[in-house]
């Protein structure tokens with residue numbers, strides 16, 4: 001499929017081609033109220049301004065709902081449901097097409113172009129959703145196996161339930177932040193000598209600070225408490241995807257996580273990319289998930305074999321060295337999941353949990369099978385036993401102060417029709433000095 | 437201390453004496469907009485109506501903030517901070533005192549009495565807070581030991597971390613409901629034969645549905661992400677307490693919870709009592725927590741030895757039998773905790789997690805040392821091995837359809853000055869018939 005030409009200048013290689021049209025929340029220095037926008041090439045189209053300037057004249061289905069574009073989050077837009085998300089995306093694609101059927105909407109309306117098309121460099125991105133609840137799954141099978149190996153040994157690396165259900169746990173919604181937000185190195189309880197007979201923890205700065213490369217999915221549809229979402233309906237509840245970095249304090253985690261799971265090790269910050277790529281835009285990139293050799297219960301069986309996405313994922317680490325050493329430390333793919341987001345969503349509701357628009361589901365860390373395909377330093381350094389080489393002769397076991405971690409993700413190879421996520425980035429600040 | 441006399445008729449034995457003044461959210465048939473109220477005897481004082489009728493004339497500090505009483509949640513009132521909660525509670529106590537210094541506020545104002553004093557039987561209670569995040573701790577030591585015994589045996593009953601940190605996990609905020617909301621029996625994955633070599637789950641109705649008797653605490657103060665709350669400041673962040681029933685599907689839990697903790701087993705519903713008892717009102721009932729024989733790290737050490745509450749707790753089970761058999765199955769006390777709420781709150785923030793007004797912290801199940809003091813059927817029936825006797829010859833291992841569980845909690849013994857929580861109740865509805 002060749003790229004649809006546009007009258008608007010979209011740079012080759014942009015993640016935000018006409019094939020994408022991701023949604024986010026922006027503000028600018030001259031207009032500080034956060035509102036809805038889409039990204040297109042090097043620009044944001046401010047949908048509040050676009051709607052106010054009558055840009056949606058030719059899309060009557062959105063007319064009763066245009067106030068959603070002036071909201072400070074995507075929650076209200078998402079709650080309109082997938083048919084309307086599709087209609088708005090298709091309409092915007094048509095507005096930007098070289099052969100647009102509605103040139104007066106923007107192509108020939110230079111006043112509205114000036115008001116609504118903002119260079120991304122002038123735009124501040126905000127958290128795209130007000131997140132009610134955040135759940136982190138653990139369905140990257142290779143990561144789960146690698147972690148199990150490190151923490152429990154090969155005999156129990158994968159627990160007996162792993163292939164029967166999408167393992168997940170409730171995360172912390174309040175500390176989900178948007179790309180670019182600094183992350184402070186935490187303090188916590190750490191067991192310095194795990195093999196000692198007498199297990200007494202120390203209070204210390206985290207010495208094993210790590211990232212986790214994940215995908216996040218936003219929910220757009222509420223289900224009633226007590227009423228599970230059938231697998232055949234689960235896609236209707238999924239608005240779109242972002243990149244997600246589940247920052248993790250591995251030394252805190254090792255001491256705290258038995259028996260109730262990770263808590264302080266994960267709740268100090270989770271970073272997501274600002275532009276939410278609609279599930280519609282990802283549809284052409286669907287591929288089969290990792291083959292599950294267990295008998296999957298009927299409520300989790302999908303009709304379509306293709307239910308995860310071929311997303312080229314990458315992690316770059318930039319150190320604080322004067323020379324600004326940057327290395328790509330991970331290359332992997334969104335296909336390395338045992339369960340799809342529809343399966344995670346259905347399982348989440350199977351006992352009756354009610355989801356709400358704006359809820360966030362994390363996939364769990366995504367790793368391929370080789371070390372350089374692993375989505376965390378825990379795996380790449382084998383929990384600190386080996387070092388990861390960075391350009392300029394630097395090396396890492398875990399993150400150092402000043403390190404900046406950037407996740408990127410992109411679908412497709414046609415440089416004029418990429419469907420990308422942009423970046424999800426965060427820099428490590430030194431720990432506070434605590435006087436207690 | 438003898439009870440302060442009131443000009444208003446407060447029944448002897450009421451949980452809502454003048455010594456209490458708990459806050460909640462109410463509506464009525466004639467005025468369906470939810471708003472703030474306090475409970476006093478058999479009545480609610482509608483604070484939106486009271487404020488509108490100039491009832492707060494003699495409390496100038498609240499004047500700039502009276503709009504908080506017209507909100508549909510306590511979040512805005514809570515965010516005003518503990519000095520203002522204290523001022524409002526003391527003022528309302530003064531308004532109701534026989535020797536009130538401001539009789540014109542209510543005592544001699546029969547028009548405002550009529551507008552603002554509503555019989556509790558005419559009032560619908562709503563969830564008191566919009567809950568951003570809900571965290572469930574596990575600091576009832578006897579419960580933790582009993583569960584550990586059942587699931588892991590005596591050698592690992594308490595994990596090595598248990599006495600060093602308040603163990604907790606993130607819960608599900610969206611499914612927290614107010615007392616009286618029915619709870620539907622869930623379906624889920626269950627391992628019918630846990631001792632089988634080949635562990636293959638079935639999909640089934642929950643057969644081990646249970647309650648958990650807990651206390652919940654609401655947060656009133658935000659801390660910045662990255663900045664832990666010192667233990668000496670933690671009390672300032674605690675608004676007040678409720679009773680909390682953490683409904684639990686034990687068979688689902690046993691299969692799913694390793695390694696990331698409980699998920700579907702807990703996220704289908706958590707019930708709380710509607711009237712939030714201010715920490716101020718509980719102050720006279722402070723007692724020492726369970727002695728911790730471990731060396732507690734400095735960041736968790738409290739100045740005051742007394743940091744938990746002497747709350748007489750009780751669980752009643754009413755069956756669906758025609759005769760309506762009701763038995764008190766648990767009697768225990770809020771003092772059976774290893775860690776206090778200030779310790780839980782400080783630990784929650786130690787790696788930098790940001791709390792927000794309206795966040796809910798659960799204590800974990802509270803159990804004494806004997807079977808009849810245990811706050812769950814899991815413990816009382818030893819995971820189904822023995823039966824719990826109910827009046828009328830009925831018995832239970834776990835909950836049956838139609839069973840109604842009621843938690844009550846009360847401080848003090850002076851029948852004219854009780855500080856009580858009222859009830860936290862929920863009835864089990866039969867499972868849905870699922871066609872998948």
Ligand SMILES: [Ca+2]
Pocket residue numbers: 136137212214246362364365
């Ligand atoms: Ca994770």
Ligand SMILES: [Ca+2]
Pocket residue numbers: 572573648650682798800801
């Ligand atoms: Ca619990």
Ligand SMILES: [Mg+2]
Pocket residue numbers: 171245246247266267268269270
């Ligand atoms: Mg996180």
Ligand SMILES: [Mg+2]
Pocket residue numbers: 681682683702703704705706
């Ligand atoms: Mg619960």
Ligand code: NI
Pocket residue numbers: 437438439850
């Ligand atoms: Ni007395």
